[in-house]
Amino acid sequence: MTVPIHLENSNSIEYVIRIDKLPNLHFNSKVAIITNPTVAKLHLEKLLSKIKSKDLSIVTIPDGEEYKNLNTIVNILDNLFEKKLDRKSLLIAFGGGVIGDMTGFTASIYQRGIDFIQIPTTLLSQVDASVGGKTGVNNRFGKNLIGTFYQPQAVYIDTDFLKTLPTREFSAGMAELIKMAVMFDSNFFNFLERDNLTSKKSLEKAIARSVELKAWVVNQDEKEAGVRAVLNYGHTFAHVIENETKYKKFLHGEAVAIGMVMANLLSYKLKLISLNEIKRIEKLLIRHGLPTKYKIEDIELFYNKFFLDKKSANNKIKFILPKGIGNYEVRDDIDRNIVQDVLKQFSEVYKR
Numbered sequence: 001m002t003v004p005i006h007l008e009n010s011n012s013i014e015y016v017i018r019i020d021k022l023p024n025l026h027f028n029s030k031v032a033i034i035t036n037p038t039v040a041k042l043h044l045e046k047l048l049s050k051i052k053s054k055d056l057s058i059v060t061i062p063d064g065e066e067y068k069n070l071n072t073i074v075n076i077l078d079n080l081f082e083k084k085l086d087r088k089s090l091l092i093a094f095g096g097g098v099i100g101d102m103t104g105f106t107a108s109i110y111q112r113g114i115d116f117i118q119i120p121t122t123l124l125s126q127v128d129a130s131v132g133g134k135t136g137v138n139n140r141f142g143k144n145l146i147g148t149f150y151q152p153q154a155v156y157i158d159t160d161f162l163k164t165l166p167t168r169e170f171s172a173g174m175a176e177l178i179k180m181a182v183m184f185d186s187n188f189f190n191f192l193e194r195d196n197l198t199s200k201k202s203l204e205k206a207i208a209r210s211v212e213l214k215a216w217v218v219n220q221d222e223k224e225a226g227v228r229a230v231l232n233y234g235h236t237f238a239h240v241i242e243n244e245t246k247y248k249k250f251l252h253g254e255a256v257a258i259g260m261v262m263a264n265l266l267s268y269k270l271k272l273i274s275l276n277e278i279k280r281i282e283k284l285l286i287r288h289g290l291p292t293k294y295k296i297e298d299i300e301l302f303y304n305k306f307f308l309d310k311k312s313a314n315n316k317i318k319f320i321l322p323k324g325i326g327n328y329e330v331r332d333d334i335d336r337n338i339v340q341d342v343l344k345q346f347s348e349v350y351k352r
């Protein structure tokens with residue numbers, strides 16, 4: 001299966017996302033694979049057996065979000081200069097979203113920009129991070145605040161890599177996949193309800209649909225001036241949950257799952273979605289091992305933290321809400337009391 005990307009507003013960039021067995025890849029240029037020790041140990045041998053290049057090097061960086069910073073970028077750049085990569089060289093991002101975001105960023109600035117391809121190895125990076133061309137690193141002011149929009153030459157998604165992925169990481173990717181279905185495609189949601197994705201074929205089908213939906217969004221709005229913001233469904237709440245739990249208790253996708261449940265309740269209060277629909281969404285999240293409960297200790301504090309979000313412009317909180325299953329509504333005019341009413345229901349060990 002292939003999904004075409006066509007960005008008309010960005011010099012008509014075109015490339016393909018391929019969901020299939022990793023093909024043999026031949027390059028005439030120098031190639032550097034950027035990976036980490038976890039992924040290298042499990043899968044580098046397979047990748048190397050597929051690549052032919054006259055000059056191939058491997059740059060290994062430490063594993064973890066805490067290394068997603070400018071220091072690591074400097075290390076990668078130093079490695080590339082030592083290995084004398086030139087403007088025709090190519091980088092391969094081989095790992096999860098952390099590797100993908102940092103490799104993309106490095107490719108966008110090395111000698112003013114060189115080519116790169118994505119070979120994502122987590123579910124989250126296959127359905128989300130590798131699609132759309134956002135690159136970047138964190139700093140002490142926040143996550144992904146330094147970065148570029150920079151598209152790869154190609155994305156190769158091979159679900160075989162996911163066999164070694166820890167269950168929690170897999171579930172975290174499922175949250176983003178379910179998010180796409182709730183926002184944009186009720187048939188896809190029905191499919192996810194019917195099929196628990198245990199076969200390779202249905203997993204590939206689900207990934208392809210999710211990628212297709214994200215590509216459709218990105219093709220319309222690469223730089224997040226409009227519809228791309230809809231991908232933040234659940235995230236307004238998730239960012240506060242992550243902040244309150246100091247990024248330790250939940251994986252991002254887990255916080256997004258709880259955030260989706262909170263957004264759903266807000267949507268229900270605004271009569272945009274039925275009780276039955278929000279129950280169906282929660283059931284699907286739970287079936288994929290995702291948390292849906294969170295105890296808010298201080299409602300006022302939680303509410304005020306919405307304003308830390310870089311997407312809450314002009315002191316208005318932007319909520320991305322499901323409008324039934326398969327449709328959305330973006331609102332920044334919701335009365336404080338209605339939002340706090342929703343938060344209240346999560347303050348008494350989730351009394352609903």
Ligand SMILES: NC(=O)c1ccc[n+]([C@@H]2O[C@H](COP(=O)([O-])OP(=O)(O)OC[C@H]3O[C@@H](n4cnc5c(N)ncnc54)[C@H](O)[C@@H]3O)[C@@H](O)[C@H]2O)c1
Nearest residue numbers: 038063096097098099121122124125128129134161164165
């Ligand atoms: N660019 C975007 O549009 C975008 C979108 C969403 C998320 N992100 C970014 O992606 C990052 C999160 O990505 P992630 O969830 O993939 O995390 P990650 O890259 O940290 O990977 C999670 C863990 O799984 C390990 N791993 C990777 N592949 C494996 C495999 N096949 N088997 C076993 N272990 C494996 C990794 O080494 C790591 O320890 C965040 O930094 C986030 O900001 C970017």
